[in-house]
Amino acid sequence: MVKYLQKLLWPFSLLYGGVTTARNFLYDKGIASSQQFELPVLAVGNLTVGGTGKTPHVEYLLRLLRSYRLATLSRGYKRKSKGFILADERSTASLLGDEPFQYHRDFPGVAVAVAESRVEGIQQIRQRVPGVEVVVLDDAMQHRPVKPSLLLMLTDFNRPFYEDLVLPAGLLRETRQGASRADLVIVTKCPPALGQDQQEKISKRVKTYSKPGTPVFFSAFAYGAPVSFGAEAQLSKRIVLVTGIANASSLFQYLHSQGYDILQHLAFPDHHDYSQEDLLQLMQLLTTSRFSGAALMTTRKDAVKLAGEALKDLTQELPFFYVPIEVQLLSGQHAFDELILQHVRSFYKKGPSATV
Helix, strand or coil: CHHHHHHHHHHHHHHHHHHHHHHHHHHHCCCCCCECCCCCEEEEEECECCCCCHHHHHHHHHHHCCCCCEEEEECCCCCCCCCCEECCCCCCHHHHCHHHHHHHHHCCCCEEEECCCHHHHHHHHHHHCCCCCEEEEECCCCCCCECCCEEEEEEECCECHHHCCECCCCCECCCHHHHHHCCEEEEECCCCCCCHHHHHHHHHHHCCCCCCCCCEEEEEEEECCCEECCCCCCCCCEEEEEECCCCCHHHHHHHHHCCCEEEEEEECCCCCCCCHHHHHHHHHHHCCHHHCCCEEEEEHHHHHHHCCCCCHHHHCCCCEEEECEEEEECCCHHHHHHHHHHHHHCCCCCCCCCCC
C-alpha cells in the first residue's frame, strides 16, 4: 500500500523537487543573495520534515560553547507572535514557540531569539545582545538567505535521507543532493551499540551525496532519571505516556526497555498547545480503575508548556514526570568537539571575550 501511494505521489514529488532544486541553484550561483556574518553562525538542520533530534543537538552545542557569549535564533514554529522577539522573563511557549522557550528555560545565560527572517534576526541580536560571539541557528538548513559559517546536517538512523523521497511521496524537504551543503553530518537516534562496521557502511552511503571530506558522526540519546514537576508522588512503573513531539518512538522504546508498563500513549501532534481540557481529561483518566496509581510521563519539551502559567495549577494536581535527554557521540566525540571549537576559535584568535 505504501509503495502504491509513493508511485501515485511521485509526479508531485518530481515537481516539488524541481522547485527546490531551482531555488537552490539560484542561491548556489549567487543569483539570489545569501548573507554571511563576521561572527560564527552555526546552523543545525536536516533534509527531512521533523523528528531528527535537532533540539538536543542544539543543546549539546550550547553546553560545548558555554564559555562564549551565545545566542540561539529560531523561526519559532507555531508561535502566536510575529517578527523579532528576544526572550525575557515574561516570555512564554506561545510567544516564542516550544523549542526556543525550552532553551530560554534551561540555558539562562544564552540569549534566545525568534524571527521569521534569520538575516533580520541575526542583525537584531548583534544590536541588542552586547558582546554576542556565537549564534546557533535552529532548523535553518533550508533558510538560504543566511549562509552559516558551519552547517551541521542531521539525519535519522531509522529513516536516513539517502533512502527517503521528496515530499509528498516521502519526507524530504528537498532532494538528497542538498546534503552537499553540509559541513558535517550527524546520524542521530542510533542504537548505543552500533558497531564500527555498520557506521562505516552508513558513512559511505552519506558520502555519496555529501561534498568530499565531510566528516560523519553518530549520536544516540542518553536518558536521565525521570524528574517530577507535578504533584508529589512516587514514580510508578505503570505509566501513561503523554507527548506532543514529531516522533516519540525512541522514548517509547527506552521506557519499555526500562521495565515501564505503558498503559496508554496519548500522542498529540507535534508542538501541541496543551489546554486545561487536556489536563482535566487526564485527571478523569486517572480516576478509572485501570489507571489507578499510574504516573504521567512526558518529555522536557512538553513539560515546559505543561508547567506554564496558564496550566501550572492543574499540572500541580497530576503525577507528572519528564525524562531528561542529552546527546552522546558514539565515537569521535573529541574530534567532533574540537572541530566545533576550532571553528569558533578561528573567529577569535585570542579566545572568547566573555564567560557565560
